[in-house]
Amino acid sequence: MQAGVTEGRSIEQLDTLWRYEIPEGVLLDFRLAGPVVRACAWAIDAALRGIIYLVLVMVLALLGGIGTALMLIGFFLIEWFYPVVFEIHNGATPGKRAMGILVIQDNGTPVTPSASVIRNLLRTADFLPFLYATGLVTMLINQEFKRLGDLAAGTLVVYRDEQHERKDPPLAIASKPPIELSETEQLTLLAFAERGENLSIGRREELAELLVEQTGLQDGKAVDALYAYANWILKGR
Amino acid sequence: MRQQQFEAENQTLWDEITQLMDDLQRSRSKRRLPHSQHLDFPDHYRQLCNHYALARSRGFSPALVDQLHGMVLRGHRLLYRQQGGWRWRVLYFILSGFPRAVRRNGGYFALSLLFFLLPALLMGVGCYLQEDLIYTVMDENMVAQMETNYDPTNERPGRSVERSSETDFTMFGYYILNNIGIGFRTFATGILLGVGTLFILLFNGLVIGGVAGHLSQLGYHETFWPFVSGHGAFELTAIVICGAAGLLLGHAVIAPGQRTRVQALREHAEESLQLVMGAALMLLAAAFIEAFWSSNTLQPSIKYFVASLLWLCVAFYLMLVGRGDHGSR
Numbered sequence: 210m211q212a213g214v215t216e217g218r219s220i221e222q223l224d225t226l227w228r229y230e231i232p233e234g235v236l237l238d239f240r241l242a243g244p245v246v247r248a249c250a251w252a253i254d255a256a257l258r259g260i261i262y263l264v265l266v267m268v269l270a271l272l273g274g275i276g277t278a279l280m281l282i283g284f285f286l287i288e289w290f291y292p293v294v295f296e297i298h299n300g301a302t303p304g305k306r307a308m309g310i311l312v313i314q315d316n317g318t319p320v321t322p323s324a325s326v327i328r329n330l331l332r333t334a335d336f337l338p339f340l341y342a343t344g345l346v347t348m349l350i351n352q353e354f355k356r357l358g359d360l361a362a363g364t365l366v367v368y369r370d371e372q373h374e375r376k377d378p379p380l381a382i383a384s385k386p387p388i389e390l391s392e393t394e395q396l397t398l399l400a401f402a403e404r405g406e407n408l409s410i411g412r413r414e415e416l417a418e419l420l421v422e423q424t425g426l427q428d429g430k431a432v433d434a435l436y437a438y439a440n441w442i443l444k445g446r
Numbered sequence: 447m448r449q450q451q452f453e454a455e456n457q458t459l460w461d462e463i464t465q466l467m468d469d470l471q472r473s474r475s476k477r478r479l480p481h482s483q484h485l486d487f488p489d490h491y492r493q494l495c496n497h498y499a500l501a502r503s504r505g506f507s508p509a510l511v512d513q514l515h516g517m518v519l520r521g522h523r524l525l526y527r528q529q530g531g532w533r534w535r536v537l538y539f540i541l542s543g544f545p546r547a548v549r550r551n552g553g554y555f556a557l558s559l560l561f562f563l564l565p566a567l568l569m570g571v572g573c574y575l576q577e578d579l580i581y582t583v584m585d586e587n588m589v590a591q592m593e594t595n596y597d598p599t600n601e602r603p604g605r606s607v608e609r610s611s612e613t614d615f616t617m618f619g620y621y622i623l624n625n626i627g628i629g630f631r632t633f634a635t636g637i638l639l640g641v642g643t644l645f646i647l648l649f650n651g652l653v654i655g656g657v658a659g660h661l662s663q664l665g666y667h668e669t670f671w672p673f674v675s676g677h678g679a680f681e682l683t684a685i686v687i688c689g690a691a692g693l694l695l696g697h698a699v700i701a702p703g704q705r706t707r708v709q710a711l712r713e714h715a716e717e718s719l720q721l722v723m724g725a726a727l728m729l730l731a732a733a734f735i736e737a738f739w740s741s742n743t744l745q746p747s748i749k750y751f752v753a754s755l756l757w758l759c760v761a762f763y764l765m766l767v768g769r770g771d772h773g774s775r
Contacts, residue, residue: 231522233495235502238515274613281619288623289630317519318526327715330722333634334642343638357637360708361695361715370516375509392505399507443507444450 227353227365229317237317239367241354242310244345247366251341253304258287289330296325301369315353315365324362331358379406381433383441387423395442402439405432449506456497463490463517470524491521542768544724549764551690551721554697558689561647562682566655573659580660583652592657596666596673614737621733625681629729632688633695633722637711640696647689654682672746675753676739679760680732684725691718691725728760 225241265283269276295302300311300319312320312328335344335356344356353365379402390398405413410429417431424434466487469479477484498514500506548555572579580589594600628646635642661670694714702710735756740749 231495231518233492233518235495235499235518237519237522275615278613278615278617278619281616281623285619285623285626288627313523316526317522319523319528321528322532323716323719326723327719330630330719331634331637333631334637337635337638337642361637361711363712370519375513396505396508399509403507403509442449444448 225354227367229315231317239313239317239365240370242308242366242368243354244348246308246310247305247354248341250302250304250308250310253307254292254302255304257303258291261287261291292329293322293325296320296329297322305366309369309371310366311369312364312366315363320362320364324364328358328362328364331356331361334358379436381436381440383444384434384437385441386438390438390442398435398439399442402436405436447504449501449504449510452497452501452504452506453510459490459493460497460514460517463487463494463521466490467517467520467524487521488525491518491525494518494521539720539724540727542771543720544727545764545767546769546771547717547720547724548687548690551694551717554690554693555686558643558647558686558693561644562651562686562689565648565651566658569652569655570659570662573656574663575659577660577663580656583649583656589660592661593664593666596661596669598666598669600669614741617741618733618737621736622730625733626726626729629684629688629725630722632685633691633718633725636689636692636695636718637699638696639699640693643689643692643696646692647685650685668746672749672753673740675750676756677732677736679753679756680728680735683760683764684728684732687721687725687728691721694718694721 225243227239227241229237229239231237262284265280265287269280269283272279292302295305296312297320299306300313305311312325314320314324332344335341335347335358337343341356344358347356347360348354351360353359355365359365386398401416408416413432414428417435418427420435421427421431424431426434466479466483469477470484470487472478494514495518498511498518501511501514569579569583584592628650632643632646635646658670658674661667695711695718698710698714699707705713739752742749
């Protein structure tokens with residue numbers, strides 16, 4: 210996530226990260242959702258649709274002719290507009306929401322109503338000849354996991370970025386690292402300090418001990434030393 | 447500047463922006479901050495972008511960069527979202543946008559019409575002259591069903607005997623489900639190089655022409671033509687328009703011109719969506735007419751009169767309405 214714009218294909222692009230430069234000149238990162246997670250979302254939606262169909266049939270069958278009419282119109286709306294209604298409202302159908310993904314425009318803005326309608330009408334073509342075979346092949350041959358509907362509508366399916374509560378690095382007396390550190394090295398230390406508390410003690414110490422040659426410390430002391438360096442990078446002294 | 451100093455200096459601004467974004471995410475009536483404060487949002491947001499870029503380039507900690515990234519992302523979505531005004535847009539679309547879109551794409555319309563009308567005419571004449579030609583496109587059961595539907599002894603022409611007791615409402619729902627669905631499929635399968643669209647147009651042309659020719663040859667015209675002539679104005683035209691939309695998609699894939707295929711597809715998709723949505727509204731009107739008007743058993747002369755009015759309406763609407771708006775034809 211940290212390095213700047215990369216030229217050509219680098220190791221970063223092995224990741225399914227999609228990077229977009231917004232008009233303000235900064236880069237936004239999106240994590241693209243692949244076929245498997247989208248298929249799961251679809252399955253959840255399919256089950257939900259099935260339930261809605263059942264409820265419609267049971268409730269409206271009681272009403273006779275007009276009930277049947279409403280039922281058929283309901284079928285029509287669910288078949289074609291079920292995803293549209295949810296996507297316009299908050300970018301994701303219940304299935305997508307459950308899987309933690311959402312639909313956006315490929316300029317990072319929320320999906321527009323017309324784009325949502327296009328991508329969902331074109332499901333018909335993506336579905337052919339069976340179970341989204343066309344859509345799957347299309348997703349696999351472009352770099353953004355777009356099915357035909359996404360290509361035509363200019364939409365992307367990405368992971369919803371959870372905003373984590375930010376933890377301050379553990380308090381420690383700042384101390385200057387013994388050697389000059391490059392920027393990447395500083396960032397690695399910072400990341401270690403910020404995420405260290407989420408690791409088990411054993412793993413934390415194991416990681417800190419990788420630097421035993423430089424620090425000459427082991428166990429908890431190695432960890433504390435790294436925290437101290439991280440604090441020095443943050444605050445200076 | 448060290449990270450901690452940077453954070454201390456800007457934390458107030460970031461809190462303010464977060465509050466502002468929370469407020470902007472609420473629906474209009476539930477907002478708590480005064481409008482004047484909302485007006486500051488673009489400025490604040492650009493400042494935030496600046497901070498994010500700084501944090502990134504100065505190598506501040508990943509957690510801070512992530513936090514600012516999240517805020518910029520949220521701000522970007524809020525600032526550039528489209529919202530509101532859709533009622534007027536729908537009205538304007540019906541009164542001007544749709545007929546203009548159809549005229550803009552007259553060539554596709556003509557091609558679509560050709561692929562529908564030609565097989566229909568050929569099959570119609572063929573079935574009129576040759577009694578059993580209809581069996582090449584429909585199986586025995588379907589033919590028998592169709593024959594009883596339009597048998598002059600059937601009290602409710604256009605519907606099977608079992609269906610005759612169902613109310614007009616039920617049929618309205620059925621026509622919506624079936625016909626608009628066909629329209630959407632005709633459009634969507636156009637992305638497959640236009641092949642799907644052409645196939646559906648051709649097939650529907652053959653069946654509809656075949657049925658018309660076959661029933662006329664049986665001498666059922668007194669029941670068949672008064673029934674179909676009215677809603678046909680909307681239904682057939684709309685299917686041809688859906689076909690035009692599908693061909694528009696197919697064209698982008700086959701011959702994108704000076705653009706990449708994806709670019710061409712996006713532009714054509716936006717254009718074709720207008721055609722499809724308009725056609726869907728026409729199919730809705732057709733379903734209404736078919737369910738509540740076509741099924742009555744008034745004098746054929748009255749029904750033909752109304753039908754010709756409807757055809758005139760459609761022609762007038764598509765050819766003239768919205769002319770001159772934005773200098774369009």
